[in-house]
Amino acid sequence: MTDHPLPFRDPQLSFSRRTADLLGRLTLDERIAMLHQFAPAVERLGIGPFRTGQEALHGVAWMGPATVFPQAVGLGATWNDDLVRRIGEAVGNEVRAKRAQDERVGLNVWAPTVNLLRHPLWGRGEEGYSEDPALTSAIAVAYTRGLRGDDPRYWRTAPVLKHWLAHNNETDRDTASSSVRPRVLHEYDLRAFRDAVRAGAVAGVMPAYNLVNGRPNHVSPLLGQHLRRWTDQPLVVCSDAGAPSNLVDSEHYFDTHEEATAAALKAGVDSFTDHGTDSSVMTGRIRDALAKGLIDESDIDTAAGRLLAMRFALGEFDPELDPYAEVDDLDTEQHRALALEAAEQAVVLLKNDSLLPLEPEQGRTVAVVGLLADACKLDWYSGTLMHRSTPLDGIRERYGAENVLFAEGVDRVRLKTSDGWLQVPAADGAADTEARGAEGALDPALLAGRTDLPPLTYGDDATELALVDWGDGVLTLRTDEGLYLSVADDGYVRASADEPGGWVVQETFRLEAVEGHDGGHRLLHIGTGGYVSVAADGAKVAGAGEKISRDDATVFERETVEHGADAVARVAAAADTVIVVAGNDPHINGRETEDRTTLALPAQQDRLWRAAHAANPRTVLVLASAYPYAVTDAADSLPALLWTAHGGQAAGTALARVLAGDVSPAGRLPQTWYASDDDLPGLLDYDIIGSRQTYLYFDGTPLFAFGHGLGYADFSYSALRTEVDGEQLRVSLTVTNDGGTAADEVAQVYVRAAVPAETVPPPKGLGRRLGTLDEPTDLPLRKLVAHRRVHLAPGAAERIEFDVPVEELGHWSVAHGRWSVEPGAYEVLAGASSADIRLTGTAVVDGEAQGPRPVAARGLEAVDYDWQKDTEILDRTKTEGDAVAPASAGREGSLVYRACDFGEGVDGLAFLVSGEGSITVSAGGQVFLLQFPDSGGPYEYRTLEAGLGLRGVQELRIGLTGSVRLARIDVVAGKASA
Incomplete structure (x- = not known):
C-alpha cells in the first residue's frame, strides 16, 4: 500500500510520471486554464493557483521592500561569476521569503535579461550584462545557478531568460523587425541564451516583442529548432505582456486572434501573459482555436505538461520535502554585506592621473556636487529600498560631515503667470499627516498620484522650484521639500512625488518658447501630452476628459534665481577636491519603451563639471548611469573619471570607499564606450559584422575599450x-x-x-x-x-x-x-x-578546411550571403524559413556569395522568388537580368531561371529591386549531373 493514493502525489515517482498522471486527471477546461499567466486553483484535486512571472532582475521587484543590488549592467561590470552566483542565491532566498509573506509573489522568476548590449542607445541597456556573448553567458549562468539552487531535485526559483531574440530597440519595439544573418544569429544572439540553458539552471525563456527576419518572436521556429534542442528539460516559454494580442492588433501578422494564438502555441509558447489577471480572453481564444481545428488537444497538453513539470520542480506538491520551503532570508546582514560588495566591485575607474585614491586627511575638504550627488536612483525593475546610501551620504560618513561641502547644481527658478506667481499651496494638516510615517518621513507609496493635496495655483508669493533638464528638453520641477510636480488621474498638477517613476512617468515636463512673446513659455506635461493651465481651481493639464491644448495653455515667464553652475563653482572653489556626480534618472530618457537619442551627457550636467573644473582643477567626475556616455572632453581634461551603474542600496557607501582607497576599483567595462554618435550605426541595424558593431568588429578608436578599467x-x-x-x-x-x-x-x-x-x-x-x-x-x-x-x-x-x-x-x-x-x-x-x-x-x-560552397551539389539559401548592402531578411513563410529582399523599394539591394563551386559546369541558375521586380545576376564575367510581375503576394513563390553557363569556383553577385523576396538559388543541371 502507498500513502499517496494519487500517483502525482507520490514523491517516489519521477516528475515526468507525476506530470503525466496529473495531466490525465485534469479536464480540458482545467488544462486550458493553466496556459494563462494566472492559472486558477483546481480545488477538486487540492491544487492551488499559480502565476508565471516574478521580476527579479537585481533583487525582488514590485513586491515591496527587498535588498536592492546594482543594476544588471553593473553586475556585468564586476566580471565576477562567483559574486553574481551568490547574489542569485540571495535574490532567490528573498523571493522564497516574500512568497511566505505574500502569495502574490511567484517562484517563476523572469530574470535575467540576456539580450546583448549591441547598441548603447538602447533604452533598456541597464537590464543586460554586456555587449559580449561570452561574458553575458558567464554572468547569466552564475545568476541562474544562484536562483535555481544546488538541490539536485528541487528548485529554489525557476528562472526565465529574457528576451528571445535579437531585441535591442524600444523604438517601434512591437513592429520593428531585426534583420539577423546566419552568422550573427549563431555566433552572437543565440549564444547569449545557449550556455545558460545548457548549464541546466534555466526553466524557460520569454520571447521579445520584436520580429526577427520579418516573423514575430512569439511564433519563431527557432524556439523548436534551437532552444529546445539544447536540453532535455521541459523548458517553459512565457509570452511577454500583451504580445499574443500584438500578433493581430499592432503587427497584423494574422487576421484573427484564434489564428495567432494557435500559431504561438504550436511554435512553443506555453504561458500566455495577456489581459492582466483576466484569463477569460486568452482561454477563450484557445478554445475557439481548438473548435476551428487550428490546434488539437495534444498542443494544449504539451504546453500544460511543461508548466506542470516546472511546478513539480518548485516543490509545490512536496512541501515537506522542499529544501527551500522554510527559507526566510530577507534583509539579512549577509545580504546587506553582499549588496555593498557588489556595489564596490561594479565601480570602474576610467581614468586616474594620480589624484585617486583620495585618502581622508586632517583639514581636507571635499565638495560633492551634481544632480546625482544626493540621489540613490531606482529603475523600473527595482524593489523598494530598505536602506539608502547616496554619494553624499557615503562621502560624509567616510570623510566626516564637517569636511564635506555640497551643491546639487540645479537651476532655481520661479514661474510667473499673468495672474501672479506659480505657487505650491501648503497641504492641510490631516492630508500631510496621512502621508507621513511614524518618524515624520514622507511615505513614497502615498505620494505620486495623490488627489487629496491641493493643486498648484497662483498668488503674490512665488514657490521657488529646482529645475533639472535631463536632456532633450525633458525637465523635472521640485520643491524645497523634495517633492516633484506630478499629475494625478484627475489631471491636476500637484507637488506629490518623491521621485519620477511609474510605467508612464507623470513628473516630466517641457518648456516651449512662445513665438512673439519675449521670454514666454508654455509648460507641456509629457506624460499626458497636455499643457499646463493655471485657473482659479488650480493648475491642470486635462479637464472634462480632454487634454489642455496649446492654445489654452498658460504662458509663463521664467525667472532664474540661481544657475546651478554658479552654486557648483562656489563650493568647488572652497574645497580641496571636487567630486561631480552626473548621470541619468533610469525613469527618464532611456528606459523600457524609450530609447536614447544621443551618447552626449545632458547639457546642464556638462555645464556643471566644467564649472567645477574651472574653479578647481582637482575635479573628479563620477558617472552614475545605466549606460555609456561620450564624454570626450571630460576624459581629456579631468584628472580622474569613474563610472558605475546605479548601485542599489549601498551605492554611496561603495563609492566613498573606492574614492578613499579602502577598496581598489576593479570593475571593467562590459561594453564599448564610443567617442561620439558618429561611431554608431543605426539603432535598427542588427548586422554587427557588416556595420562593424561592438568591440568584436569596431575598427575605430573608442573612448574607452571593452574590458577597460583601472585600479590602485x-x-x-x-x-x-x-x-x-x-x-x-x-x-x-x-x-x-x-x-x-x-x-x-x-x-x-x-x-x-x-x-x-x-x-x-x-x-x-x-x-x-x-x-x-x-x-x-x-x-x-x-x-x-x-x-x-x-x-x-x-x-x-x-x-x-x-x-x-x-x-x-x-x-x-x-x-x-x-x-x-x-x-x-x-x-x-x-x-x-x-x-x-x-x-x-x-x-x-588541426581540422578540416571547409573549401568552397558546394553550390552544384546543394544549391544555395539566399540568406547565406557573405556580404550585403541595402537588403533585409524577411520570412519565407509564416512558419519557417528566410528570404532576402531589398531594404528599400527605391534602391537596389546587393548580395555577394564568394567561392561558389559549380563543379564541372551548370547550364543556369534557378531562383525561388515571390513579389515583383528584378534580379540581376553576375558571375563568371556574365550578367543576366530577370524581370517579373507580381507573383500574387509575398508568400506566393515561383521559380525563375537565368541562363548562365558556369563552372568551377566563381563569385556570385545578386542585385534585387522592387518587392522581390529571394528564398533560394539552385542550379540548372549541366555537365555536373550528366
Whole structure:
C-alpha cells in the first residue's frame, strides 16, 4: 500500500510520471486554464493557483521592500561569476521569503535579461550584462545557478531568460523587425541564451516583442529548432505582456486572434501573459482555436505538461520535502554585506592621473556636487529600498560631515503667470499627516498620484522650484521639500512625488518658447501630452476628459534665481577636491519603451563639471548611469573619471570607499564606450559584422575599450602558455601584483584567427575586410573566450589556468551551414582589456578546411550571403524559413556569395522568388537580368531561371529591386549531373 493514493502525489515517482498522471486527471477546461499567466486553483484535486512571472532582475521587484543590488549592467561590470552566483542565491532566498509573506509573489522568476548590449542607445541597456556573448553567458549562468539552487531535485526559483531574440530597440519595439544573418544569429544572439540553458539552471525563456527576419518572436521556429534542442528539460516559454494580442492588433501578422494564438502555441509558447489577471480572453481564444481545428488537444497538453513539470520542480506538491520551503532570508546582514560588495566591485575607474585614491586627511575638504550627488536612483525593475546610501551620504560618513561641502547644481527658478506667481499651496494638516510615517518621513507609496493635496495655483508669493533638464528638453520641477510636480488621474498638477517613476512617468515636463512673446513659455506635461493651465481651481493639464491644448495653455515667464553652475563653482572653489556626480534618472530618457537619442551627457550636467573644473582643477567626475556616455572632453581634461551603474542600496557607501582607497576599483567595462554618435550605426541595424558593431568588429578608436578599467595597483602578466589538447585549448598565465596595495585584477583572454596580411579588396561599396578567397572572412578583430577576477596581496602572484573549448575559435560557415573551426594558427591574446594586451601566444588547431560552397551539389539559401548592402531578411513563410529582399523599394539591394563551386559546369541558375521586380545576376564575367510581375503576394513563390553557363569556383553577385523576396538559388543541371 502507498500513502499517496494519487500517483502525482507520490514523491517516489519521477516528475515526468507525476506530470503525466496529473495531466490525465485534469479536464480540458482545467488544462486550458493553466496556459494563462494566472492559472486558477483546481480545488477538486487540492491544487492551488499559480502565476508565471516574478521580476527579479537585481533583487525582488514590485513586491515591496527587498535588498536592492546594482543594476544588471553593473553586475556585468564586476566580471565576477562567483559574486553574481551568490547574489542569485540571495535574490532567490528573498523571493522564497516574500512568497511566505505574500502569495502574490511567484517562484517563476523572469530574470535575467540576456539580450546583448549591441547598441548603447538602447533604452533598456541597464537590464543586460554586456555587449559580449561570452561574458553575458558567464554572468547569466552564475545568476541562474544562484536562483535555481544546488538541490539536485528541487528548485529554489525557476528562472526565465529574457528576451528571445535579437531585441535591442524600444523604438517601434512591437513592429520593428531585426534583420539577423546566419552568422550573427549563431555566433552572437543565440549564444547569449545557449550556455545558460545548457548549464541546466534555466526553466524557460520569454520571447521579445520584436520580429526577427520579418516573423514575430512569439511564433519563431527557432524556439523548436534551437532552444529546445539544447536540453532535455521541459523548458517553459512565457509570452511577454500583451504580445499574443500584438500578433493581430499592432503587427497584423494574422487576421484573427484564434489564428495567432494557435500559431504561438504550436511554435512553443506555453504561458500566455495577456489581459492582466483576466484569463477569460486568452482561454477563450484557445478554445475557439481548438473548435476551428487550428490546434488539437495534444498542443494544449504539451504546453500544460511543461508548466506542470516546472511546478513539480518548485516543490509545490512536496512541501515537506522542499529544501527551500522554510527559507526566510530577507534583509539579512549577509545580504546587506553582499549588496555593498557588489556595489564596490561594479565601480570602474576610467581614468586616474594620480589624484585617486583620495585618502581622508586632517583639514581636507571635499565638495560633492551634481544632480546625482544626493540621489540613490531606482529603475523600473527595482524593489523598494530598505536602506539608502547616496554619494553624499557615503562621502560624509567616510570623510566626516564637517569636511564635506555640497551643491546639487540645479537651476532655481520661479514661474510667473499673468495672474501672479506659480505657487505650491501648503497641504492641510490631516492630508500631510496621512502621508507621513511614524518618524515624520514622507511615505513614497502615498505620494505620486495623490488627489487629496491641493493643486498648484497662483498668488503674490512665488514657490521657488529646482529645475533639472535631463536632456532633450525633458525637465523635472521640485520643491524645497523634495517633492516633484506630478499629475494625478484627475489631471491636476500637484507637488506629490518623491521621485519620477511609474510605467508612464507623470513628473516630466517641457518648456516651449512662445513665438512673439519675449521670454514666454508654455509648460507641456509629457506624460499626458497636455499643457499646463493655471485657473482659479488650480493648475491642470486635462479637464472634462480632454487634454489642455496649446492654445489654452498658460504662458509663463521664467525667472532664474540661481544657475546651478554658479552654486557648483562656489563650493568647488572652497574645497580641496571636487567630486561631480552626473548621470541619468533610469525613469527618464532611456528606459523600457524609450530609447536614447544621443551618447552626449545632458547639457546642464556638462555645464556643471566644467564649472567645477574651472574653479578647481582637482575635479573628479563620477558617472552614475545605466549606460555609456561620450564624454570626450571630460576624459581629456579631468584628472580622474569613474563610472558605475546605479548601485542599489549601498551605492554611496561603495563609492566613498573606492574614492578613499579602502577598496581598489576593479570593475571593467562590459561594453564599448564610443567617442561620439558618429561611431554608431543605426539603432535598427542588427548586422554587427557588416556595420562593424561592438568591440568584436569596431575598427575605430573608442573612448574607452571593452574590458577597460583601472585600479590602485599595477599588475604584470607573464609566462603565457597555450596547448591544444583534443577539444580543449588550455591557456595559463601568471598575474603579479606589483603595487603596494591589495587589489583585484581581471585577467582577460581573447583569440583571433591569424589571417594573412594581404587581402583582396571588397566589392565596391560593400564594406571592408572580406579576406582572401580561401580564408574565413570577416572574423572578429578579437573575441573574449575566458576571464577571471582574482584578488592579490602586494607582491603576490597567481598562476591562472583556463580551459577553452576549441569550438570557441570557430565561426558559423554560411558556405556549409554548420559551425566550423578552420585548421591553422590562432592568436591567443591575454591582458587587462581588449585594448590592453600584455601577452600574445599561438595555438595551432588541426581540422578540416571547409573549401568552397558546394553550390552544384546543394544549391544555395539566399540568406547565406557573405556580404550585403541595402537588403533585409524577411520570412519565407509564416512558419519557417528566410528570404532576402531589398531594404528599400527605391534602391537596389546587393548580395555577394564568394567561392561558389559549380563543379564541372551548370547550364543556369534557378531562383525561388515571390513579389515583383528584378534580379540581376553576375558571375563568371556574365550578367543576366530577370524581370517579373507580381507573383500574387509575398508568400506566393515561383521559380525563375537565368541562363548562365558556369563552372568551377566563381563569385556570385545578386542585385534585387522592387518587392522581390529571394528564398533560394539552385542550379540548372549541366555537365555536373550528366
